[in-house]
Amino acid sequence: MKTTHIALTLRGNSVENGIAVNDGQVPFNPHSGMTRHNTGLLASTSAPDGNLNKVHVAIVDEGVVLVPYEGEPQKELVLVQQYSNGSGAKRWPSFHVEFGSEVRQLSDASTSGGSGGETWVLVSAPIGWAENIASQFVDERDYGGQIISYKPDNAGEKENGLPRELFIAFRGDEELTRQFMAKVAGLPLDRLDDHIILQCGRARVKAHLEEVSRDPDFFMGADPNRVVGYIADTVLGTPVSSLEGETETAMARAFRKAGLDLAN
Numbered sequence: 001m002k003t004t005h006i007a008l009t010l011r012g013n014s015v016e017n018g019i020a021v022n023d024g025q026v027p028f029n030p031h032s033g034m035t036r037h038n039t040g041l042l043a044s045t046s047a048p049d050g051n052l053n054k055v056h057v058a059i060v061d062e063g064v065v066l067v068p069y070e071g072e073p074q075k076e077l078v079l080v081q082q083y084s085n086g087s088g089a090k091r092w093p094s095f096h097v098e099f100g101s102e103v104r105q106l107s108d109a110s111t112s113g114g115s116g117g118e119t120w121v122l123v124s125a126p127i128g129w130a131e132n133i134a135s136q137f138v139d140e141r142d143y144g145g146q147i148i149s150y151k152p153d154n155a156g157e158k159e160n161g162l163p164r165e166l167f168i169a170f171r172g173d174e175e176l177t178r179q180f181m182a183k184v185a186g187l188p189l190d191r192l193d194d195h196i197i198l199q200c201g202r203a204r205v206k207a208h209l210e211e212v213s214r215d216p217d218f219f220m221g222a223d224p225n226r227v228v229g230y231i232a233d234t235v236l237g238t239p240v241s242s243l244e245g246e247t248e249t250a251m252a253r254a255f256r257k258a259g260l261d262l263a264n
Contacts, residue, residue, distance in 0.1 A: 076125045
């Protein structure tokens with residue numbers, strides 16, 4: 001019995017419907033790197049140029065053949081575009097996938113040399129596989145390269161219950177994230193200057209919190225601008241009495257002092 005696949009293209013945290021076809025082929029057309037040592041062919045098809053959406057997959061001596069077919073899909077056919085960034089984008093994370101027993105790898109092609117590199121793999125996978133992989137990838141500058149594996153029971157839960165902004169700021173290091181949360185919890189409230197924390201720039205915020213905490217490594221390598229929001233919400237978020245006799249958060253109070261209205 002033939003299995004109908006829904007065709008998808010996966011790149012980082014993006015999943016797009018369809019797989020591009022050009023001149024009867026699913027071509028290898030990477031964004032970076034050189035392609036001199038590969039055929040550029042991931043599959044062949046009789047479909048016209050454009051996007052394949054639903055297909056049957058046939059494996060023949062010559063390779064993979066995709067046959068357009070309309071029907072209820074039982075699996076996904078995913079073109080996985082893995083990459084390592086080249087010059088000018090080194091601070092952005094690389095994207096790679098650890099293929100488990102839940103998928104069948106049908107074909108692949110890789111770059112050879114040049115700045116950056118890509119490996120595209122055509123796989124047959126269970127329904128929901130591509131979105132599961134994409135939901136786990138953190139596409140944030142300085143986060144670090146990632147090798148993502150299929151986790152059907154906890155899609156998108158890489159943070160393990162930790163605040164997402166901190167988890168990203170510490171490049172996915174759970175131990176450092178928890179250490180920083182403990183440092184913030186131990187800050188002496190009576191010595192904190194909410195004006196500096198909420199309105200000043202990176203250098204002054206860093207100097208103030210290192211002085212108050214008496215810890216020259218208070219930020220442990222994280223960018224103060226990436227974690228100051230957590231500090232404000234956690235330490236300065238306690239409602240206080242306003243001049244009008246109502247309550248407001250420290251963040252709202254700072255905006256009011258600056259003459260801004262949060263409602264607008």
